[in-house]
Amino acid sequence: MAVVFEPTKGLTDKPFHYCPGCCHGIIHRLVAETLVENDALETAVGVASVGCTYNSYEYIACDMVQAAHGRAPAVATGIKRNLKDSFVFTYQGDGDLASIGTAEIVHAAARSENITVIFVNNAVYGMTSGQMAPTTLVGQVTTTSPWGRDPSYQGYPINVSEFLSNLAGAAYVERVCVTDFKNIQNAKKAIQKAYNVQKNKLGFSLVEVLSTCPTNWGKEPLAAMEWLKENMEKQYPLGCYKGADITFDADGKYVSGAIPATANNCVNVGEVKK
Amino acid sequence: MAQKRVLMKGNEVIAEAAIRAGCRNYFGYPITPQTEVMHYMAKKMVQVGGNFVQAESEVAAINMVYGAAAAGFRVMTSSSSPGISLKQEGISYIAGAELPAVVVNIVRAGPGLGGIQPAQGDYFQATKGGGHGDYRNIVIAPASVQELYELVVEAFNLADKYRMTCMIIGDGTLGQMMEPVAFRDEEPVETIEKPWAACGRKGDSFHHTVTSIYIDPDVLEKKNLELQEKYKIVEANEVRYEAINMEDAEIVITAFSTCSRISRNVIRQAAELGIKVGMIRPITLWPFPYKAISEAADMPSVKAFLDVELNAGQMIEDVRLGVNGKKPVYFHGRLGGNLPMQKEILDKIVAIHEGKITEGGNF
Numbered sequence: 001m002a003v004v005f006e007p008t009k010g011l012t013d014k015p016f017h018y019c020p021g022c023c024h025g026i027i028h029r030l031v032a033e034t035l036v037e038n039d040a041l042e043t044a045v046g047v048a049s050v051g052c053t054y055n056s057y058e059y060i061a062c063d064m065v066q067a068a069h070g071r072a073p074a075v076a077t078g079i080k081r082n083l084k085d086s087f088v089f090t091y092q093g094d095g096d097l098a099s100i101g102t103a104e105i106v107h108a109a110a111r112s113e114n115i116t117v118i119f120v121n122n123a124v125y126g127m128t129s130g131q132m133a134p135t136t137l138v139g140q141v142t143t144t145s146p147w148g149r150d151p152s153y154q155g156y157p158i159n160v161s162e163f164l165s166n167l168a169g170a171a172y173v174e175r176v177c178v179t180d181f182k183n184i185q186n187a188k189k190a191i192q193k194a195y196n197v198q199k200n201k202l203g204f205s206l207v208e209v210l211s212t213c214p215t216n217w218g219k220e221p222l223a224a225m226e227w228l229k230e231n232m233e234k235q236y237p238l239g240c241y242k243g244a245d246i247t248f249d250a251d252g253k254y255v256s257g258a259i260p261a262t263a264n265n266c267v268n269v270g271e272v273k274k
Numbered sequence: 275m276a277q278k279r280v281l282m283k284g285n286e287v288i289a290e291a292a293i294r295a296g297c298r299n300y301f302g303y304p305i306t307p308q309t310e311v312m313h314y315m316a317k318k319m320v321q322v323g324g325n326f327v328q329a330e331s332e333v334a335a336i337n338m339v340y341g342a343a344a345a346g347f348r349v350m351t352s353s354s355s356p357g358i359s360l361k362q363e364g365i366s367y368i369a370g371a372e373l374p375a376v377v378v379n380i381v382r383a384g385p386g387l388g389g390i391q392p393a394q395g396d397y398f399q400a401t402k403g404g405g406h407g408d409y410r411n412i413v414i415a416p417a418s419v420q421e422l423y424e425l426v427v428e429a430f431n432l433a434d435k436y437r438m439t440c441m442i443i444g445d446g447t448l449g450q451m452m453e454p455v456a457f458r459d460e461e462p463v464e465t466i467e468k469p470w471a472a473c474g475r476k477g478d479s480f481h482h483t484v485t486s487i488y489i490d491p492d493v494l495e496k497k498n499l500e501l502q503e504k505y506k507i508v509e510a511n512e513v514r515y516e517a518i519n520m521e522d523a524e525i526v527i528t529a530f531s532t533c534s535r536i537s538r539n540v541i542r543q544a545a546e547l548g549i550k551v552g553m554i555r556p557i558t559l560w561p562f563p564y565k566a567i568s569e570a571a572d573m574p575s576v577k578a579f580l581d582v583e584l585n586a587g588q589m590i591e592d593v594r595l596g597v598n599g600k601k602p603v604y605f606h607g608r609l610g611g612n613l614p615m616q617k618e619i620l621d622k623i624v625a626i627h628e629g630k631i632t633e634g635g636n637f
Contacts, residue, residue, distance in 0.1 A: 074329065
């Protein structure tokens with residue numbers, strides 16, 4: 001019998017520990033497939049963060065470094081500055097990136113570090129059991145907003161893609177989701193585009209992936225997908241926020257589109273002219 | 275040794291020594307009184323093709339260190355007390371992940387924002403852990419600009435050899451001091467293979483992972499026991515100290531870095547008064563030279579110890595462990611960024627010699 005589908009070699013054999021209906025499994029696979037399809041599995045270095053994906057370093061089959069909470073972009077900076085030709089990415093959740101790690105993500109983008117950030121936004125702290133996240137929606141009930149997030153008391157959610165796209169150093173920022181086949185395909189395209197941006201040394205790239213957390217949302221997996229479509233996408237509209245006009249040829253070589261000045265001025269982002 | 279001597283500032287020598295040791299990564303955040311390390315790196319590191327990043331915070335800087343070290347590259351950061359407090363998170367992770375890193379602390383007076391003048395109040399933080407968990411750093415306290423140069427080079431070798439943080443500890447006196455330095459033509463750089471580094475699988479059948487998380491208690495206990503074994507080896511092999519004028523010494527001064535410089539002159543002045551004073555100067559604060567202190571305490575000629583520090587008495591706890599109650603241990607300290615005058619120390623020695631003061635400190 002012909003093999004029509006098999007697990008990507010970009011993932012290890014270790015079974016995921018994620019809850020049923022959680023999107024991390026899909027997003028891991030998309031990242032892993034992108035590594036394999038670009039022949040980058042042997043050279044790439046990923047940075048796992050703190051949250052449910054602390055263990056992603058055991059699942060993704062390229063070299064992986066586990067970082068302290070929120071610090072993945074700084075750790076990736078230290079790696080990428082030394083491995084300028086290797087694909088270096090971080091895999092971070094919303095508590096990690098948009099709360100404790102705000103300084104690191106903003107400055108990595110401002111410096112236009114030539115790294116790729118996979119930002120998984122599920123509007124809640126997963127691993128620590130469902131606390132309010134910086135991305136928690138107004139009105140959303142969590143263990144630390146038991147009557148729903150009240151802006152007069154707990155402030156407003158942070159739209160990461162929108163604000164990072166305002167930084168001159170950000171080359172490519174896109175928000176996607178993985179709720180259905182079409183959106184999974186779009187997410188894969190976005191990760192591939194981010195790969196190309198880094199490969200061509202165009203600077204900082206970030207793909208925000210809206211994700212479910214059935215366990216902490218208190219919903220069945222399918223109902224969680226529906227809730228994401230109906231509620232999260234209103235607060236976090238899908239689309240490309242920076243670098244929409246960047247194009248590549250069939251070999252992934254940069255063709256056209258607005259890119260950070262750093263990419264124009266430097267042979268290699270991070271290499272200083274003296 | 276090379277012939278030509280160059281007049282250089284301590285902080286600049288730290289940076290120059292790192293580059294000479296093959297370090298091509300510096301990540302830092304400005305803080306007085308160590309900023310000249312950064313200034314020097316901003317220019318020279320780039321000129322030698324290395325990486326210099328002015329990070330957004332000390333927290334980010336130490337995590338850039340973590341990243342570069344994880345990928346297998348020599349790396350350094352420098353800061354001063356409040357900044358070192360911020361770096362403790364990263365230093366703990368570096369210990370857990372067993373990464374080689376050099377961290378420089380040009381200590382200033384605390385607590386809190388404190389002041390920028392010389393102090394040694396970070397002794398506990400540097401030698402007893404600093405961050406969370408059971409771990410150690412090799413802590414080296416140079417006393418001159420020449421020694422600073424030689425020990426920074428050595429720090430990189432030690433960090434690589436033991437896969438742990440090697441901390442250089444000084445203060446504003448040492449950092450800002452200009453002294454002649456004789457640079458070697460060639461540095462004793464030890465190249466140590468790093469098969470564990472996460473820099474791409476490159477044909478390996480497994481992927482390299484750098485981590486400090488071990489959810490299974492048995493696995494984590496085993497990891498901790500391995501760390502403790504390593505620290506025992508460091509304690510057995512890497513203790514460094516200088517013994518000065520110890521033969522027939524009646525009173526033994528214990529002091530490191532700046533305080534040892536001041537105390538050195540006191541030894542001569544005491545001799546003129548007919549009092550035999552020796553000194554044990556720990557060069558490694560961890561591992562601490564307990565044996566040297568213990569042996570000094572056993573010397574029949576030794577009547578007492580006088581510990582001199584720029585704090586309220588921190589190293590004195592290790593001195594007392596070494597002395598183990600065999601002889602009295604006196605203390606002289608200054609706080610807030612002040613240095614003791616030689617006369618203060620001499621007066622104390624005379625008072626001890628004449629039996630006029632009771633054991634303990636000046637606070």
